[in-house]
Amino acid sequence: MEDNILKDIDELKNSLKDSLRQIAKPIRQIDFTRENYNMLFPYSRIKTPLEEVKLDEHQFEKLEAKERQSILQAVHDTLKTPDIVINETRQSVFGDFNTAHLYAKSFEINGKNKAVQSVVVAIEDENVSISTHERDINNLVNKIKMPEQLIYASDEIGQVIERATGRQLVTVNPTRANGKTEPPRENITQNNEKSTSAEKGSELNLLYEKTTVNVDGLERECGHGVLDGFKNAVKMVDRLKEENIQLKKENIELHKRLEQKSHSKNHNEKEIER
Structure with missing residues (x-):
């Protein structure tokens, strides 16, 4: 049925x-x-x-x-x-x-x-x-x-x-x-x-x-084929993204510290003038 x-x-x-x-x-x-x-x-x-x-x-x-x-x-x-x-x-x-x-x-x-x-x-x-x-x-x-x-x-x-x-x-x-x-x-x-x-x-x-591909005029080797090379490229891009995020965080933190230091310096100069 x-x-x-x-x-x-x-x-x-x-x-x-x-x-x-x-x-x-x-x-x-x-x-x-x-x-x-x-x-x-x-x-x-x-x-x-x-x-x-x-x-x-x-x-x-x-x-x-x-x-x-x-x-x-x-x-x-x-x-x-x-x-x-x-x-x-x-x-x-x-x-x-x-x-x-x-x-x-x-x-x-x-x-x-x-x-x-x-x-x-x-x-x-x-x-x-x-x-x-x-x-x-x-x-x-x-x-x-x-x-x-x-x-x-x-x-x-x-x-x-x-x-x-x-x-x-x-x-x-x-x-x-x-x-x-x-x-x-x-x-x-x-x-x-x-x-x-x-x-x-x-x-x-x-x-x-194993093969080679031309990238912007340069011969690049893929040890286990283009598919494996693509996977490795994706992993590298993901890693670079993570590193970029971390660098961005560090840059923001550094900028805050510089602002704090500049503010402290200005405050001390005003105190001396008094």
Whole structure:
């Protein structure tokens, strides 16, 4: 019955947040070695419930460079057995819009329930995982603006929500025999795209890899890509704002002291004249 389908976006998001926290489990630890990486991802590929995904050729190095060695097994589990997959449309630096699949799985990390998210995009007719990292569960789920963006939910997530709300999820999910499903949407590699494959590869390198940008005629290096450089620039601007506020306070205080000193000097000169 239609009344048993979870449709309201706010109820959907709250139910997903609660269920993800409820089923969170500790990350299985595995030694961070190239051998283990190759064992988890033969030929740098993995079959997910929705599609075959290729791991970005520098994924192993990125995990090490960003000190994410502890989530190696979680990278595999997030893609192989995700809790949810969100379909997100992103605007590229070229101005066009591209689709990304956000695979996510909840874990207990440092005493907190968090999600590990893997971003999968289409590059040269392949679905490529370009980045995997920890994510706050609220931040992750809030990316859902419309119910149809939830294109996959695991059996466990669906059952937890159904027990809590008495309603079913509507997702593109080939494994949910008990849930109501819609016809599968197009694979992200089948979408019409404005930018060429070369542009996409160049865009990703620009965002995530070491690069240089010209600023007012000077070459500036971004060690981990423009995105990381932008984050650092924002942090620097925030720090300068704080320093400016502090300097302003000190300047006001100094001005008060000078006024007091000038007033005291004038008072003493008048006393001498008398």
